Amino acid sequence: MKNFITTLISCSIYMTIIGMIIMFITLLIKEKYKEKSFYHIWILIVLGLVIPFRPYWGKFLINIANNSDMLIQLVNSDKNYLNLVSNTQIVATKIYRINSHLYLFIFIAWLIGVISIIFYSILKHINFLFIIKRWNEQIKGKEEITTFKNIKKELGIKSNIKLYMCPLIKSPMIIGIINSTILIPQIEYTPLEIALILKHELVHFKRKDLWVKILVIIAIAIHWFNPFIYLLPSIVSLNCELSCDEKVLHNKDIKVRLTYFDALVKTIKSQSKLKTSLSYNFFERRKGMEHRLLSILNMKQKKNGRYIVLILIPIVLSTGVLVGCNKSISTVQPTSNTQPKSKNQTKTDFYSKSILKKYKSFDDFQKKAILEIPYSEQKYGTTYSGTLKFAEGKVINTTNKFVATYQGIIKIKAQ
Amino acid sequence: MKITKKLPDAEFKIMKVVWENTPPITTSIVMKQLEEQEEWKLQTIISLMIRLIERNFLRTEKIGKERTYYPLITKEEYLKFETNIFIKQYHDNSLVSVVNSFFDGKKVKDSDVTQLLDWVKRKRV
Numbered sequence: 001m002k003n004f005i006t007t008l009i010s011c012s013i014y015m016t017i018i019g020m021i022i023m024f025i026t027l028l029i030k031e032k033y034k035e036k037s038f039y040h041i042w043i044l045i046v047l048g049l050v051i052p053f054r055p056y057w058g059k060f061l062i063n064i065a066n067n068s069d070m071l072i073q074l075v076n077s078d079k080n081y082l083n084l085v086s087n088t089q090i091v092a093t094k095i096y097r098i099n100s101h102l103y104l105f106i107f108i109a110w111l112i113g114v115i116s117i118i119f120y121s122i123l124k125h126i127n128f129l130f131i132i133k134r135w136n137e138q139i140k141g142k143e144e145i146t147t148f149k150n151i152k153k154e155l156g157i158k159s160n161i162k163l164y165m166c167p168l169i170k171s172p173m174i175i176g177i178i179n180s181t182i183l184i185p186q187i188e189y190t191p192l193e194i195a196l197i198l199k200h201e202l203v204h205f206k207r208k209d210l211w212v213k214i215l216v217i218i219a220i221a222i223h224w225f226n227p228f229i230y231l232l233p234s235i236v237s238l239n240c241e242l243s244c245d246e247k248v249l250h251n252k253d254i255k256v257r258l259t260y261f262d263a264l265v266k267t268i269k270s271q272s273k274l275k276t277s278l279s280y281n282f283f284e285r286r287k288g289m290e291h292r293l294l295s296i297l298n299m300k301q302k303k304n305g306r307y308i309v310l311i312l313i314p315i316v317l318s319t320g321v322l323v324g325c326n327k328s329i330s331t332v333q334p335t336s337n338t339q340p341k342s343k344n345q346t347k348t349d350f351y352s353k354s355i356l357k358k359y360k361s362f363d364d365f366q367k368k369a370i371l372e373i374p375y376s377e378q379k380y381g382t383t384y385s386g387t388l389k390f391a392e393g394k395v396i397n398t399t400n401k402f403v404a405t406y407q408g409i410i411k412i413k414a415q
Numbered sequence: 416m417k418i419t420k421k422l423p424d425a426e427f428k429i430m431k432v433v434w435e436n437t438p439p440i441t442t443s444i445v446m447k448q449l450e451e452q453e454e455w456k457l458q459t460i461i462s463l464m465i466r467l468i469e470r471n472f473l474r475t476e477k478i479g480k481e482r483t484y485y486p487l488i489t490k491e492e493y494l495k496f497e498t499n500i501f502i503k504q505y506h507d508n509s510l511v512s513v514v515n516s517f518f519d520g521k522k523v524k525d526s527d528v529t530q531l532l533d534w535v536k537r538k539r540v
Contacts, residue, residue, distance in 0.1 A: 124504075131501060134427055135494075167494055168501055172517040197517055241518075265535055267518040289531050 005106055012226040015049050018316065019228070023235075035295065037305025039243040041312055042236050043212055048316035049219040049229075110225065117221040129175065132183065136164040139184070147195045148182075155202050163198075170271045174201040177210050187270050193263035196248060196256070203247050209240050238288050245296055254299065261296050418488060418496040422472070428453065429463050430472060434490040439476070439483035 022045070026038055139145060148163050161174075162181040169185045182201045189197065204210070216236050223229040249257055268289065422430060432448045433440050442460050449455060464484060467473045473484045 128505060131497075134424065135497075168498055200517055264518060265532070268531065271518070290534060293531075293535065 005103055005110070008110070008222070009225075011049070012223045012229070015045060015223075015316075016226060016228045018048070019045055019232075019235075022312075031300075032303055033305035033308065034302045035239065035243040035246045037308055039236075039239040040309045042239050043215075044309065044312055044316050046212065046215045046219050046232070046236065049223060049232075050215055113224045114221045117224055118217070121217050121221075132166055132168060132175070135166050135168045136181075136183070137166070139163055139165050143191060144184075144194055144198075147191070148198050151195065151199050151202055155199070155206055157202060157206060159205075161202070161205060171267050172197045172201060174204050174210070177214075180205055185267075185270065187266055189263060189266065190259070192259050193266070196260045197263055199248050200244055203244050204240075207244070207247075209244070212236065212240065234288070238292070242292060242295060245292065249296065254297070257297055257299070261293060264293065264296065418493060420470075421497065421500065422470075422493075426463055426467055426470075426472075429460065429467060430486070430490075430493070433473065433484065433486050438485045439478075440485070441481060441483055 022041055030038070145163070152158075152161070159180065162179070164181060164183050165186065166183040167186040169183055170187075172182070172184050174180060174182050182198065184194070184197070213236075216233050219232060220229050245260070249260060252260075428449065429445055432445045435448070436444055442457060442464065445460050445464070446455070446457060449460075464473060464475075468475055468484075472486065472488050474487055476483050476485070
């Protein structure tokens, strides 16, 4: 449990740092590269936030119940004690995690947060769909329906996408992953503007941007304790829109761009009439809007930043693997053979550093000895090494933070 | 007349028909237009319209044998009311919605928009 929580927090912190570095880098190079590359980078980050937990979920849950035995053989190279030690087998049975109530409590609190955010989002969305549906009206103009069909053909979309007018909303939008519907508000757009707006929404459909939004919700649900995660939706959303604008306006002349610009300004204007509560924003929204409007008119050729995304993939994924390891500790398994082969065996992976000379008898040793057992564990291509300290048959200390939660009951028996 | 409550679905459907037609409205007009969507009996429609009268959405007159209905609240008035509720629910919502908007105006301040529009004006000149 503790490992799970530390994993979660370390992943959150790691991804926050990466996100901040990327935001900083973006400021420096945003003029040079296509918006698409930045959008892909953010999708990668969202995946990094969501994925590390997925492959290890099952394993983690099973691990709690899976208590394997641990056999540690003590062999001392010191000749005087070789006999004693080689005849001694320390059997650590039932290694299990300390089911600390505190960690369990934190875990449950986290889980409640995750479930409530997901449920809240689903309910809110269902409610949203119902309210919208009440007001949906058929598009009356035949012209719009023909343009819609033409753009669909142009983009190679064969799926059935509905098109409605909805007076309740203030911006055109696309909703629904299964039954995709494009909604147009009651705003006086010119036919050319409508065509560009429809293309914008259909590009969203083609790129499956709604799936990204769902991933963002999952990322928020998992990392709800991280205050920075709440910045993620607006960052991803802005990058998504910017790259969508870019795609729609690819190779378009300034005339088309100005039409698009006007359509966006009209939409912004219609929203300004609404009264929204004053809420503090970490980012200045206006800057985002200006950025978007400016980039619509920007006709400079930009570099394809594909390699930036490629460089970032291992960085983000490596976190995932590392984070995954920390969590899924099962048991410490000695790499050597646990049965002594001969009395003269001097080299093993596990040996006792304790000075056994101090003890009068085996019983005395069993009572008083503090054993320091260095061990190494190989997992996921990484070697973890540390020292386990045993006293009175219990692990009292370890230098490796990854096994800090082990409690061992050690039976020492003379053979 | 101030609207205080959101209309239930069934009554909203009746009102939609009322708004689409020029008054006076009769139950038979409503019935005919809802035929395709709903299998409502005449009695259901009459009781729904009575409820709408109680809500002050409709008023009724009796000319001869026929009872006619007139809207008291226009579509625009009611739309404004629902839009406000809708905005409160969805624009002040800090969480993401699974929607791709052309322009996502969530949490945009009015002052920001006016400043932006000034900026646009300056840019275009």
